[in-house]
Amino acid sequence: MKGYFGEFGGQYVPETLIPALDELEQAVSDSFRDEIFWDEFSSYMRDYVGRPTPLTCAKRLSAHYGLDVWLKREDLNHTGSHKINNAIGQILLARRMKKERIIAETGAGQHGVATATVCALFGMPCAVYMGTEDIRRQHINVERMRLLGAEVIPVESGTATLKDATSEAIRDWVTNVDSTYYLLGSAVGSHPYPHMVKMFQKIIGEEAHSQILEKTGKLPDAVIASVGGGSNAIGVFSAFIDDPVELIGVEAYGRGNGKNGASINFGIPGVLHGARSHLLQDTSGQVLDTHSIAAGLDYPGVGPEHSYLSTIKRASYRLVDDSQALAAFRLLNRLEGIAPALESSHAIGYLEQYAKEHEKTTVIVNLSGRGDKDIHTVLEEGL
Amino acid sequence: MISDAIRNKNRAVIPYITAGLPDLETTGEIIRALSDAGAAAIEIGLPFSDPMADGPVLQKASHMALQAGFTMEGLMENLEGWTSSTDIPLIIMSYINPIMRGGMKETLESFRGEGVQGVIIPDLPADARDLFNLCRGIGIDLIRLVAPTTTVSRKKEVISGCRGFVYAVSVKGVTGARTALPEEVSSQVKAIKAMTDLPVCVGFGVSTARQVDDMLAFADGVIVGSHIMAVIMDAPDPVKAAYDCFRELGME
Ligand SMILES: Cc1ncc(COP(=O)(O)O)c(C=O)c1O
Numbered sequence: 001m002k003g004y005f006g007e008f009g010g011q012y013v014p015e016t017l018i019p020a021l022d023e024l025e026q027a028v029s030d031s032f033r034d035e036i037f038w039d040e041f042s043s044y045m046r047d048y049v050g051r052p053t054p055l056t057c058a059k060r061l062s063a064h065y066g067l068d069v070w071l072k073r074e075d076l077n078h079t080g081s082h083k084i085n086n087a088i089g090q091i092l093l094a095r096r097m098k099k100e101r102i103i104a105e106t107g108a109g110q111h112g113v114a115t116a117t118v119c120a121l122f123g124m125p126c127a128v129y130m131g132t133e134d135i136r137r138q139h140i141n142v143e144r145m146r147l148l149g150a151e152v153i154p155v156e157s158g159t160a161t162l163k164d165a166t167s168e169a170i171r172d173w174v175t176n177v178d179s180t181y182y183l184l185g186s187a188v189g190s191h192p193y194p195h196m197v198k199m200f201q202k203i204i205g206e207e208a209h210s211q212i213l214e215k216t217g218k219l220p221d222a223v224i225a226s227v228g229g230g231s232n233a234i235g236v237f238s239a240f241i242d243d244p245v246e247l248i249g250v251e252a253y254g255r256g257n258g259k260n261g262a263s264i265n266f267g268i269p270g271v272l273h274g275a276r277s278h279l280l281q282d283t284s285g286q287v288l289d290t291h292s293i294a295a296g297l298d299y300p301g302v303g304p305e306h307s308y309l310s311t312i313k314r315a316s317y318r319l320v321d322d323s324q325a326l327a328a329f330r331l332l333n334r335l336e337g338i339a340p341a342l343e344s345s346h347a348i349g350y351l352e353q354y355a356k357e358h359e360k361t362t363v364i365v366n367l368s369g370r371g372d373k374d375i376h377t378v379l380e381e382g383l
Numbered sequence: 384m385i386s387d388a389i390r391n392k393n394r395a396v397i398p399y400i401t402a403g404l405p406d407l408e409t410t411g412e413i414i415r416a417l418s419d420a421g422a423a424a425i426e427i428g429l430p431f432s433d434p435m436a437d438g439p440v441l442q443k444a445s446h447m448a449l450q451a452g453f454t455m456e457g458l459m460e461n462l463e464g465w466t467s468s469t470d471i472p473l474i475i476m477s478y479i480n481p482i483m484r485g486g487m488k489e490t491l492e493s494f495r496g497e498g499v500q501g502v503i504i505p506d507l508p509a510d511a512r513d514l515f516n517l518c519r520g521i522g523i524d525l526i527r528l529v530a531p532t533t534t535v536s537r538k539k540e541v542i543s544g545c546r547g548f549v550y551a552v553s554v555k556g557v558t559g560a561r562t563a564l565p566e567e568v569s570s571q572v573k574a575i576k577a578m579t580d581l582p583v584c585v586g587f588g589v590s591t592a593r594q595v596d597d598m599l600a601f602a603d604g605v606i607v608g609s610h611i612m613a614v615i616m617d618a619p620d621p622v623k624a625a626y627d628c629f630r631e632l633g634m635e
Contacts, residue, residue: 011509016530285484
């Protein structure tokens with residue numbers, strides 16, 4: 001059926017949005033077949049975002065773990081994370097669709113900053129929904145968005161985090177559907193969003209694929225990425241999906257006390273924000289409160305393609321908790337001179353477990369973003 | 384039958400209430416009060432943690448009902464008492480996830496078994512044919528929404544997969560009272576009526592007797608939700624408040 005990955009995905013939205021999704025689907029299919037569209041995308045990736053990003057050999061980290069670790073440096077993108085790849089792609093689409101106004105949700109603020117940035121670049125009005133809890137812990141990004149000319153709209157409902165910001169963005173979209181483009185920040189939501197976002201993030205995997213071959217002459221044994229909604233992970237996985245390479249997504253285990261962001265590990269298939277995928281929910285079908293020290297992983301759902309990859313056992317999804325992520329944050333600072341985002345720190349943090357079961361294997365870790373935004377949080381926890 | 388219940392009323396008004404607010408027992412009393420006050424049918428909204436099609440009032444109602452301890456189990460224990468206490472049809476409005484959680488078929492069958500006559504699911508899958516067939520097999524009406532943005536071909540698809548009545552959404556947007564409803568509602572309803580024999584009811588935004596009159600000039604029925612819930616949530620006696628509020632919307 002249309003827009004499904006196995007039994008996951010689909011379009012579960014208020015009727016008002018059906019024509020908007022049809023319109024988007026048409027624009028996606030036209031643009032994706034148009035070389036001019038991809039030429040434009042590539043030129044922004046190169047001349048504005050600064051791609052390709054390097055694949056860095058992490059020598060001291062490798063020695064520490066007895067592995068051969070390569071870091072895909074999405075932290076070096078303009079605005080500091082992989083989110084800009086998707087934001088550029090979607091704003092080019094929105095322009096083609098002649099939309100006048102952009103809205104977005106944000107958790108860590110990275111997607112909000114990326115969206116505010118592309119709106120400044122193209123001179124479009126921008127409203128970003130953000131939970132008040134996230135506004136508190138990702139304050140630097142709130143100020144950045146405001147500097148970029150975006151309106152940051154605080155969301156107090158529910159848990160005041162990413163899921164509530166997303167619901168509020170959808171409510172705005174239903175209300176202003178004719179003029180407004182919803183620039184969704186991860187590989188979640190209704191068809192065609194998960195597919196479209198993957199196509200814009202695929203560039204991470206494509207670059208990493210040719211870089212690792214060039215540098216080591218062979219494919220890696222594993223590719224590791226953090227999974228919030230799943231956009232950086234699907235972006236890097238997609239280029240290795242047909243290769244004999246282990247794909248490992250890392251979910252946020254929170255404080256290990258039952259509240260976490262690990263939808264695939266602890267969720268049951270259900271519908272949130274327009275698609276069917278693994279969802280953290282109670283026996284009445286109410287969505288559970290989540291917790292992760294990484295705001296971008298603090299979400300009860302996950303992109304439908306990850307649910308599918310997990311079900312067919314093509315990818316596995318592992319757990320890293322708050323304190324392991326913090327330890328990884330400190331470790332990468334000390335050993336490589338790199339401050340990773342707390343989201344990316346979950347992927348780095350998994351190496352500790354991985355190294356216990358593997359020796360001298362080659363792994364690529366997707367360093368999805370830089371950690372400047374998190375220094376405040378890390379300091380609160382103590383160096 | 385839901386469609387007959389609407390047709391047999393000169394002034395078919397369908398109130399929406401959130402289940403479990405302030406508690407399930409009071410919900411039962413509110414249902415009886417609204418039935419006594421002359422409701423054509425009652426829409427019972429199941430609270431959901433993430434009601435993306437609802438405005439501030441129904442979000443708050445959902446949140447408060449969950450805080451007050453609403454569960455699916457509790458609902459099932461009360462449903463039969465509610466449906467047998469009145470002659471008018473009870474319709475369940477729920478986001479799809481709470482229904483899916485217990486199994487679509489099992490949950491819908493239980494609703495039917497307890498005497499519920501229809502369901503409204505604001506986030507049902509775009510291709511709802513399987514769901515429609517499931518509901519038809521169970522004997523519960525799947526009431527579908529038509530929005531101001533719905534295209535002609537989509538309208539055909541929705542209407543052919545709809546029973547009970549067609550729910551015409553008056554505005555682009557979420558639920559919540561509006562001071563003015565768009566002019567286009569009348570042509571929208573007329574266009575739907577030209578395509579089906581089912582009754583067509585207008586919902587979203589209606590809060591005054593005047594608006595009810597305006598809508599009933601061309602529609603078969605009107606749904607009033609946020610207005611009633613706002614009154615119920617603020618009242619010391621929610622049962623009496625619901626009754627009075629409904630009477631103020633105007634009688635036959
Ligand atoms: C740096 C970084 N990495 C990862 C994520 C998680 O999102 P996704 O799973 O879509 O990559 C975020 C989200 O905010 C982020 O900012």
